[in-house]
Amino acid sequence: MGSYGMLAKRAIQTDTPVMVQIQEVLRGAKDAMSLAQGVVYWQPPKRALDRAKEIVWDPAVSRYGADEGLPELREALIRKLRQENNIHKSSVMVTAGANQAFVNVVLTLCDAGDSVVMFAPYYFNAYMSFQMTGVTDILVGPGNPETLHPDTDWLEKTLRETKPTPKLVTVVNPGNPSGTYIPEPLLKRISDICRDAGCWLVVDNTYEYFMYDGLKHSCVEGNHIVNIFSFSKAYGMMGWRVGYIAYPSAVDGFAAQLLKIQDNIPICAAIISQRLALYSLEMGPEWVTEQVKHLVKNRALVLEALSPLGEKAVKGGEGAIYLWAKLPDKSVDDFEVVRWLAYKHGVVVIPGSACGCPGHVRVSFGGLLEEDCRVAAERLRKGLEELVRDGMVH
Numbered sequence: 195m196g197s198y199g200m201l202a203k204r205a206i207q208t209d210t211p212v213m214v215q216i217q218e219v220l221r222g223a224k225d226a227m228s229l230a231q232g233v234v235y236w237q238p239p240k241r242a243l244d245r246a247k248e249i250v251w252d253p254a255v256s257r258y259g260a261d262e263g264l265p266e267l268r269e270a271l272i273r274k275l276r277q278e279n280n281i282h283k284s285s286v287m288v289t290a291g292a293n294q295a296f297v298n299v300v301l302t303l304c305d306a307g308d309s310v311v312m313f314a315p316y317y318f319n320a321y322m323s324f325q326m327t328g329v330t331d332i333l334v335g336p337g338n339p340e341t342l343h344p345d346t347d348w349l350e351k352t353l354r355e356t357k358p359t360p361k362l363v364t365v366v367n368p369g370n371p372s373g374t375y376i377p378e379p380l381l382k383r384i385s386d387i388c389r390d391a392g393c394w395l396v397v398d399n400t401y402e403y404f405m406y407d408g409l410k411h412s413c414v415e416g417n418h419i420v421n422i423f424s425f426s427k428a429y430g431m432m433g434w435r436v437g438y439i440a441y442p443s444a445v446d447g448f449a450a451q452l453l454k455i456q457d458n459i460p461i462c463a464a465i466i467s468q469r470l471a472l473y474s475l476e477m478g479p480e481w482v483t484e485q486v487k488h489l490v491k492n493r494a495l496v497l498e499a500l501s502p503l504g505e506k507a508v509k510g511g512e513g514a515i516y517l518w519a520k521l522p523d524k525s526v527d528d529f530e531v532v533r534w535l536a537y538k539h540g541v542v543v544i545p546g547s548a549c550g551c552p553g554h555v556r557v558s559f560g561g562l563l564e565e566d567c568r569v570a571a572e573r574l575r576k577g578l579e580e581l582v583r584d585g586m587v588h
């Protein structure tokens with residue numbers, strides 16, 4: 195029974211999680227600082243944490259809750275969706291983070307062998323979710339070379355010419371790994387193309403509050419649209435694992451099928467985590483936007499650190515917590531560059547090949563306090579200066 199051949203091809207053919215590989219690099223690189231993982235440096239609101247602490251002994255916290263989420267949290271989320279996102283005709287399911295939300299949606303909407311559409315650079319976990327569920331016909335579309343916006347002409351042509359029509363199109367807005375914001379008119383055009391072709395559009399809004407330079411996040415809604423949201427980044431709740439799905443109420447059977455998936459994965463998101471999410475939500479979006487303001491300095495530090503690559507090499511950063519950078523042409527193996535930066539210069543980033551774009555890196559500016567980010571950025575700048583000038587000198 196120990197034979198490799200006894201293992202599922204689905205699992206074997208799924209990419210190795212890049213963050214697992216990066217954690218191995220971090221363990222091996224002495225005192226390296228991370229600009230890799232998509233995390234924020236803050237904790238949930240203190241008042242919310244204090245209230246969560248008080249309910250540890252409540253027997254309801256140790257029991258199962260409703261599969262779709264605590265009723266009071268779902269009610270609060272429906273109010274939030276109406277007031278903040280202009281979403282009025284959707285139902286809500288609470289999940290153990292946005293990644294689990296995405297897997298739920300894929301399992302509910304896609305069959306093994308279906309084709310789906312993503313745009314490069316894509317979010318690696320979404321790509322893996324398709325692979326591990328047998329959705330191996332993943333059509334990766336191009337982004338605009340200047341803006342990284344999804345190429346809608348390509349999308350329209352692909353959905354029209356691919357038979358059978360791809361089941362689902364997915365985008366992250368603002369983007370992971372790019373930090374690129376999809377403006378509302380473009381998002382609506384993507385939505386219209388999907389509707390006219392008869393396919394689903396799944397939008398990951400994890401970074402809805404992470405907008406800079408006066409830009410405003412927007413959502414689209416329709417009977418062909420699923421929106422995914424997360425508490426992880428906004429409220430510093432990465433380890434508490436709470437996300438949610440807003441799906442069209444009018445689509446018959448959607449809720450029933452989602453519940454089957456949910457009941458077999460987490461049953462329900464952890465009750466204490468859902469309570470903390472509710473208490474955090476009561477602080478209002480202002481609490482989050484106040485935290486996000488402090489990231490502008492981090493973004494400037496990392497932008498400066500990437501300057502040795504040249505101005506046109508760096509994209510994104512209008513939203514989310516990422517900048518996207520093209521490495522010098524001679525640095526083809528981006529993973530090798532990542533290892534070299536870690537071991538030689540003590541700073542860790544994500545290789546772009548994990549996002550479908552070899553020869554690039556994703557740099558996160560959300561996880562460190564400003565003073566630490568300054569140190570990490572200086573290490574990155576020195577490393578990139580050396581890379582551009584001399585290549586990878588060991």
